[in-house]
Amino acid sequence: MKTDTQRTRRVVMAALGGITAVGLLAGCGSSTPGQAAGDGGDSSGKTTIEFWHRTFTPPENAWYKDIVKRFNASQDKIVVKDTEIPADAWDQKMKAAQAAGKAPDIYTHSGSIQDAVNAGQLYDLGKVVDTSKLDEIIDSAKSVSEIGGTYYAYPLLQEAQTVLFWNKDMLSKAGVDTDKGPATWDDLLADCAKIQPTLAQGQYCISPASDAITFAWSTVGQQYNFAGHTALTDDWKSPDIDNAAYRDLMSKYKELWDKGYMPKQALAAYVEGKDFGQKKVAFKVSGSWMMSEIGSDYPDLLTKTGIGAFPNASNADGRTATTLGNFKWVIDAKSKHADAAGKFLEWSLAGDPQNLVPFFVNTQFTKVPVRKSVQEAVAKDEAAAKAPWSSVITNDIAPDAIPEPTYPWDVSLAVGTAMESVMKGAASPDDAIKTADAAIQKVIQSQDLPSKAPKK
């Protein structure tokens, strides 16, 4: 009897142990969000593809939702499942998905595609998108979408990353010209000197970039404006920042900081217009996209907002002060449904121009389409006449803007860190430039940049 009880107990314990092990392991293998939908096919023969896009401004998010809905309704072979990812969570979510081999079939991509192409992450669009459609991409957008004659990305838009906005009411109160923005940095500093005494507590003359990361990507145009080149020599063999022009640029920001023209702690991110919308700053530096946020979130400010090119260095010789940013769609190199993803991309971005018109109209004409046919269709829209700023962006700022750099991010970051250090008085310009020079030198060596330099 005793033995029986023991045996029974042992069997029960063994069974419990087994069940626990199986249960725990089964729990680990459960499905995770964002996972590619198996082989993507279901019993009805439909192919499901995953599409990830970032959270942008409200009108953009609405367009993304709508275009997916309309594509799904337009045919019955492909189902696109779209997921909106908050911008600040994008990098880690994408990295985790790539590590698990579960990256979405198609997704939005910002910045240079060089690194992603080198790493083999992007699919050759020529295999799934009609060549005539790829040829429609205008020249200025080609540099961000093709490498060595192969297209890896289809741009949705181009947009100036450094634009100056001003609150006409606040400027006129200080007796500053509200029609035209300051042409040079000296003009800007003079305007701020006039504006500062008219401000209430908690208001500032200007809200520019103020941290290393934002400086890194948003001031490349300004570096070009001051120096006539960016932080690397053309052959990518050595840093090119130890010169008077870079010191001059840094000293200008230091002046904004030291004189209290800008807040000591950012009131809002560079990419968003909250501080400008809440009338806390007279000038705001941001990308052209900020106008669409003003339109959607602060409509009463729309007519009171001035927009113009960012101020120049005194010796700029007509060089631009902005880079042309972009958002592209790319197909994952490991996608099992590259064909279906290609069809979705072709229909949405390269198909009927009318699919894209709402995007550019609802974003207040602050972005530039990358196809001539779409540019014409957008210009014909009735609302275009009511958006005088659109000509400033399209005709004054965008045409001579330079593309984003294709060298590695760490180079830009070294410059951004130097700019923040000098501005905040954490380092002298000489020391900051010396540190940045050494950091860039290290990137050149560790990543063997001379071998990756773009061929002329």
Next chain:
Amino acid sequence: MTTQAIDERRAAKRRADRHRYRDTKLAYLLLAPVVILLGIFVAWPAVYAAFLSFQDWSFYKDPQFVGGKNYVDVLTDPLFVATIGRGFLFVLMTVPPMLVLAFLFASLVVSVSRRFATVLKVSIYIPTIISSVIASIVFVLIYTYDGGILNAVLAVFHIDPVAWIGDPAWALLSVAVPAVWLGMGITSLIMVAAMVDIPTEYYEAAAMEGAGWWQKTFYITMPQMKNVFLYLLITGFVAAIQQFELPLVMTQGGPLDSTTLPNLFIFNHFRNDVNVGYSIAAALLLFVVLGSVSALVFKFINSERLVD
């Protein structure tokens, strides 16, 4: 005869062993779930990470062997060295103040009435159950340059607003404050438990000899709590140097990397680098640093100095 004796002894041993190890199979079976899980989620990833730290791998192309390049890159990176130093600075900013404050708080708790002690214990424990992300957001609001509570209070005393999380001189300290606030609850409760455990006879005897609060604290309470202090020191050290969410949410490591603690540094590299080798090598090196310091402290704990 001899053979028979040996056989008998063997048989006896076998019987004894059977008796001694009769639950072996069951023990292995019961351990299996944990061993399998540890194997899958701890042992195998650790081995694989060590393997990958010698490779260049971008998830899309096959890993390429690069020897010790990743380690050389990490060790010669002034930012990595600075980030480890900053980790230790953060430990200094958080652990000693937390231990002192928790000790004072625990002393208060054991000296008041039971009902009031309960109120105190509950209130000090509340921050512990608040997610550190929520705490970060709350503190960002407190530190807001324009319109934040802290600067509003300073304004009452006619002090100019301070860019708490925008100025490299203040940022790390500003992140340390919520870290102390979050860690206070559990530290205080452990100290209260340790204090309650000290025999009251010691205090009674001391009181009869005319000892005051300071003397009782220095000669009775603190020596009796030595082991608890060391336990809290180690766990506090490991938690502080690994702090990640607070700087991630509050400052993203800025301004000027002044709040980039080791884990955030590794995370940023993992997020931005195309190849993961650098981040893995950095993570393994951090593991070495943490392991060495913990081993040193453990050695201290096991030393004779602690034998009562």
